[in-house]
Amino acid sequence: MQKDKKSRRISDPMARRLPMYYRQLCDIEKEGAVDISSFELAKRMDLTDSQIRHDLNAFGGFGRRGLGYNVQLLKKSIGDILDINRERTMIIVGAGNIGRAVALYPGFSQSGFHVTALFDVDPEMVDRKLGNIPVYHAKELAGYLSCHAVEIAVLATPSSAAQETLDVLAAARVPGVWNFVPVTLSAPEGMIVYDVHLTDSLMVLSFRMHEQQVHRENKDWTE
């Protein structure tokens, strides 16, 4: 296995390919394949096989020349790189529609992300429970963080409260923020803030619908 000591930050597009590799490998594993060539993986990802090797080499490379990749090992390795092969504690600030939707989304706990608390200012929400998750007043956030090791905070407040909330999270040295608020935030060095781009997904649907229409009308993309 190659070692690659470069500390260069992985680019956003490459980072965003990692979950797709992971999901693809889950599918391939379910189909019962033991090994996969970079050629075959490239075909399924619609990347060139040199692109696949380039991506995976950034993490040390996992291929055995002539044998391709062991599906289970590669999936495990990418899971380790994504750091989803362990349990994690997550809180949600803002128990509006997005906050509640994230709290109740069934897919996260399967990947090891556990929501332990919600924070809001609405008296009708505070000191109740959403599912099994307690809802606290936002003013209790700093206190909660001082006695719980929270790794990820979901930011789902109104835009006007986003920066001050981030400042509280930063003061408590919460390392990661999953940001649903469509504003530009100023975060201290060392804190990772990742913005959700929900519109991207809607654009892919829009593209698929357009693709079908183009295909039906037997046109091509440039007409």
Add this chain to the structure above:
Amino acid sequence: MQKDKKSRRISDPMARRLPMYYRQLCDIEKEGAVDISSFELAKRMDLTDSQIRHDLNAFGGFGRRGLGYNVQLLKKSIGDILDINRERTMIIVGAGNIGRAVALYPGFSQSGFHVTALFDVDPEMVDRKLGNIPVYHAKELAGYLSCHAVEIAVLATPSSAAQETLDVLAAARVPGVWNFVPVTLSAPEGMIVYDVHLTDSLMVLSFRMHEQQVHRENKDWTE
């Protein structure tokens, strides 16, 4: 400009790169660049430049040899391919947390997607308005679709109601469904159903946090 008559379906990973190209080109345009080489675009996307040309050639190719791409034209072209350079009508079925969050999300109307109606069975929601959007009873869905040209339906019902809702949408020949319900649905030929993978975004955050830790501890990925 090359013409490429092949009718092959664009793969999911390539389709998912298109909004990333679009967003990158919006940024490049804001920075004031007029042209961009496939090399420079490749660097920003962390793809090889042959991958960039491969992707764009699938849509006819937009490069002028030696000159690279005109930023504004390429952005317009990818916008046309994504079919986001026009107005579109969208309804939402299920006015729970996700449905309401989508209805109130500010980013969609900027890309031409306009929510005209919500549907739910909850008597406390029905016949009211959410923002400016009327909420109707789910039993009125078929009637609504028979007299409104809806292009996209957002599926945000409970899992148990997802398939029957899809059947109503299919009978009315709604061409596109943006599916937030984590179940496998059976759709008729010609209907595009695109599933939202919210977990992918959380995985990228998780990766970024891990990357920073690896960098801090001066380890590499394979240790």
